[in-house]
Amino acid sequence: MSRIDVMRPFLGAEEIAAVTATLESGWLAQGPKVAEFEAAFAARMEAARAVAVSSCTTALHLALVVAGIGAGDDVVVPSLSFVATANAVRYVGARPVFADVDRLTGNVTADGVKRVLTPRTRAVIAVDQGGVPVDLTGIRAVCDPLDVVVIEDAACGAGSTHRGRPVGAAADIAAWSFHPRKILTTGEGGMITTANGEWADRARALREHGTSRSAADRHRVTLPAAESYTEVAWNYRMTDLQAAVGVAQLGRLDDIVARRRELAQRYRDALDGVAGLRCVADPDDGTSNAQSFWVEVSETAARSRDGYLEALAAEHVSARRGIMAIHRQPAYAGSDAVIGDLAVTEHLTDSTLILPLFHTMTEEQFERVVRTLLATS
Template sequence: MKPWLGAEEVEALAEVIASGWVAQGPRVARFEDEFRVAMASAEAVATSNCTTALHLALVVAGVGAGDDVVVPSLSFIATANAPTYVGARPIFADVDDRTGNITSDSVAAVLTERTRAVIAVDQGGVPVDLEPIRALCDPLGIVVIEDAACGAGSTYHGRPVGAGADVAAWSFHPRKLLTTGEGGMLTTRRSDWAERARRLREHAMSISAKDRQASILAPAEEYAEIGFNYRMTDLQAAVGIVQLGRLPEIVAQRRRLADRYAAELASIEGLRPVADPEWGTSNFQSYWVEVEPSFPVDREGLLEALAGADVSARRGIMASHLQPAYRGRYTGEAPLPVTERLTRDTLILPLFHQMTDSEQERVVEALRGAARLRGAA
């Protein structure tokens, strides 16, 4: 992955620096408003990163010590860490092998009497099938949080992902399509949750820094609860505004490249690429491929073959329950066979906006070369 940054971002940063207001301020407010509209949400709250957005989402939803939160193990570890921050237990659910996402069935298999929330991830940009999960959770009073870290530009039933969740968290890390360097966003339809999240990200201060600075004699602030320092800067937001305007073009180009990968890989036995599910479209933030038993080498062997051809691929999505941080903790008792297979057998191919057809052909030729190792054996 390579972020697509250029002269417009440089100009936007220069304007912020010239204004003298570089901390959270008017650019953050504008970025929130434009992102809210783009993602079909009622409210948007900018944060320092997606992990802090997930943390705030759990706090405003009332999740805390003694609660259980269902999460996929097949996800970056932040998805499991966020419930741990509030004293809850992450309970790992298995995933669908086509999408890498949890399903209503896998969630139902691990629900407990203490389940207070479910975090559903749009893994690698593939939209999670949210409606069946909500149909399961809503009657039980279980909050559905969408971890849309990878999801900007993906759609679910024709709408932006995240629009159907109680609350969603987004990432603007450099590996994401839309980047601010670091940064995140919380979106929700609930104005009370958004209002509290805005306070909490700023130490739970009763008056914002912007309002204080706008006053000659600022009113005294109060702190009604323990808050956090989860603010975004205007420098980051200025870049985000430019990037948001580019998002449709970025998604269109990535989908074109993904279509080309799919067409080329169709003739290579033993490699199963990720694809759009029937309920939506992916932004292909990660283009992952499963190395099946019929391929002449395993995932590690294919990574070595690609590296030998000067192609840098990456291992597939991690399984949090296999990490030392979660070994020995109670994280649920359901088996996770699909999660373990996908984390063992998948890899992520290079895919970025500026990728040329010749660069992509180099990747495909390296894959074909690995497939020919069958004959050499």
């Protein structure tokens, strides 16, 4: 019996051709393909500017830097997220303040943010967890009067919408991931989107050691002017090889999302009415890209959450436990992070599982997953 992975990237002839053409061009590092990908991604996400970087983690780091967040500042983040969301806050010397999340969506809410604001709060990082769009409108209504910067961790969000627009469009600045676990992948890689021209320009310099002239600009002329390095910075560049894959992936994003949403709805239909199981669904004000499909397991279910995971594994189905609670991780034990009432976060971490969902999922694979979940012994 073949193993069913929880996720498989959807790659094909277009990506192979794009990489081959880039190899043949002789330009492999950050260059014209990165610029093409940035322009195409900005247009698709209704963003004024896009800056390609090496990962979503580096995108979050630079977003905080250009927004002026640093030592002595508090940043509200959900604990229900991958650890990088909070780690980026630590990179700039600020203090994470963990907010609880909504049980239905797994996302931080305006009320959740309001409850944990401190006099030192300078920014909020709101996550589109599993591709479910976070309510940026409500969060901005809380943050804007206080001059609190709203950063969207849209790592999982490409193809999701909030109030008819792509997620990320309503944030001051957004960070995106192209890891293979995401539905739009470049292998590794990330993107910053923002309407703030000064922030975008500074992020471009900071991703390339703080240079005043990029390597691509210097290459365009035979004898370039000497560059200078305006501040201590980082090497967070994306390569043209990665960007070539990204351009091809972006061209098929709508088809990928449509297929994933179809499979997600089939899971909901198959599990509808099963005692003790609740499937994640779209919020009222948006649509998810179904980047992750998670199920909450209550006490009335036939098995415990871990019992379902063991049953699925016995059928060679690679499901996953729900999203981690960052505040429980050893790296945050004894830290200065503010940890209050996170009851919903802890409940979802302990009671949810993520089911396999990928573009090329076959009928046999889908039926095997559902059949295992419906079995009571």
